[in-house]
Amino acid sequence: MPPQRIMALPLKQLTTSAFLLLLPLLTNAHGYWMELSGSGKPSSEVIVKIYFGEYENNLREKGDRLNGMKDFRAYYLDSSGQQQPLTLTQTETCWEARFTPAKAGRYQVVGINDTREVQDWIKYGMGVVRPMEYLRADYLAGNALDAIAPLTDIDVVARPLNGQMVLTAYAKKTPTAKTKLTVLNSQGWEKTLTTGADGTTRFTPSGPGIYIVEAEQMDKTPGQYKDKDYAAVRSKYAMTLRVE
Structure with a gap:
């Protein structure tokens, strides 16, 4: 079954009609996310989970339910x-790294799984x-x-503004309009947002803590991977956002 479940810069709307189709998100479903812990001090270890x-x-x-994550690779950008x-x-409970x-x-810490086999998800409508x-x-x-810039093919950059969080969605490092984002916290709070013409949207946090910002993207450019043809690349994204 498919896995269930991202500065002011010059912005321009993505207009190439055959390039990307952004999909609605599947909420209340399984997904991947990252959590970081540490003292917040230089020369002190950070745990990535x-x-x-x-x-x-x-x-x-837990346990064997995590075996499907073995193809994830991770890196961080240093200062x-x-x-x-x-x-x-x-x-037993996660995949873990330290730096x-x-x-x-x-x-900036990034996890990527881009080596999974081509999947036949016709019955899921994809x-x-x-x-x-x-x-x-x-x-x-x-x-x-330090300023934050998009790093991966699908990404979201967040910045605080007057008690809100401003989110800018990117595809191929270009801001994208009409992109659906879902924001979650661990208390069951959830909000679905859509970016405007400049690729941005915003929300008011329900309180301090960790929020997960999810995005999904379908690039309907056909290709071949590991000798198997595919009609599209489906990308899922989850950014961990700490609100103080």
Whole structure:
């Protein structure tokens, strides 16, 4: 079955008609997300955990239910913007990695699974697709004011503004209009948003804590992967957002 369940910059609307079709999200369903923990100080270890379950329902799968995550790879961008690989290890409750920030700054952590076999999901209304998964979370070591930029093919950048969080959705690092985003927290709070012409939308958090921002994208450009033809690439995305 398919897996269930992302600065002011010049913005322009994506207009290439055959390029991307953004899909509605599947809510209240299983998905992947990332959580980071640490002291927030330079030279102090950060623990990266990737979970599978239902974040909004506090459901985290365990044991063999995590075996399908073995193809995830992860890395972080250090304070100088250099990509550093992370080694993921399976535990009873998640896949885990660790790193230590060398100095103060913003550290962006990314998880990707782009090696899954082509899937026949005709019965789910998606056709024959190549599935992709993208996860992202940012970690601040010390007082960091570094700007955030999109990193992956599908991404969302967040910034606070007057008590709200402004979200900008990107495809191929280009802001995208009419993109559906779902925002969740662990208390069952959920909100579905749609980006405007400049690729942005905003929400008012229900309170401090961790929120997951989900996006889904279908690129209907056909291709071939591992000797199998596909009609589209289906990308799922989950960004972990900490609200103070």
